Amino acid sequence: MTENTCVTEFEPASLNEEEEEKLAVQAKALAHPARVRLLKIMAAQPGCVGGDLVNSIGLAQSTVSEHLRILKDAGFILAEVQRPRICYSVNRSELKSFSFLFESSFKL
Amino acid sequence: MTENTCVTEFEPASLNEEEEEKLAVQAKALAHPARVRLLKIMAAQPGCVGGDLVNSIGLAQSTVSEHLRILKDAGFILAEVQRPRICYSVNRSELKSFSFLFESSFKL
DNA sequence: TCCGTATATCGTCGATACACGATATAATCT
């Protein structure tokens, strides 16, 4: 330990714990190539994709379902029930707000 | 399985595996509140921060060192050796390029 | 009502992440 405290005090305002947590949680949702791929597919489609997602990606249905759950929990996708299907689509506003949070957090 | 193939074919161009992988890897580096906090501290400092980071965050030195390694591997921070210290600072251009990759991937 | 279809949930297994203390490294100072 030294007295070298060029980083002494942080204004509590600049260290918004909730925002940091949100950024980390959402980043975690993006932290898997399959989920990035799924999001990309959805973003490239005009409307929504049903379980075609399962076919487009080389993973079991249950695995894809879990990835979709994670994306949904993060707020990145919307699920509209259209029995027996579920219609998934990207939530552009949440994706944008992640981008904004990222940029503002690190003063880019 | 159905014949509902609204998502039949993807132009290989739009599914750049390397980019997806990079986005996922970098997102994973952001996927921990301690690392977000560390980046934020560094981004808020004009110059570079030594191991003051260890004091600013309630974690063991070895743990912080590991988090910094992850951020460095992701390209988000730079480490300049100034024995016995190491001077860490954010790599703004890499942070920006993450932001760009994110936005372009999902057509925001 | 019974059947088929699309999606979700469960249980399990191996792999990876996270935290820590202890120790190694590598340079500077006395």
Add this chain to the structure above:
DNA sequence: AGATTATATCGTGTATCGACGATATACGGA
């Protein structure tokens, strides 16, 4: 050379993740 300092690495234990097959759910249609 030996001590001091800052950081990195190692080893360990626990927790979380990611994949799968099997099964449950929940609806529309025959």
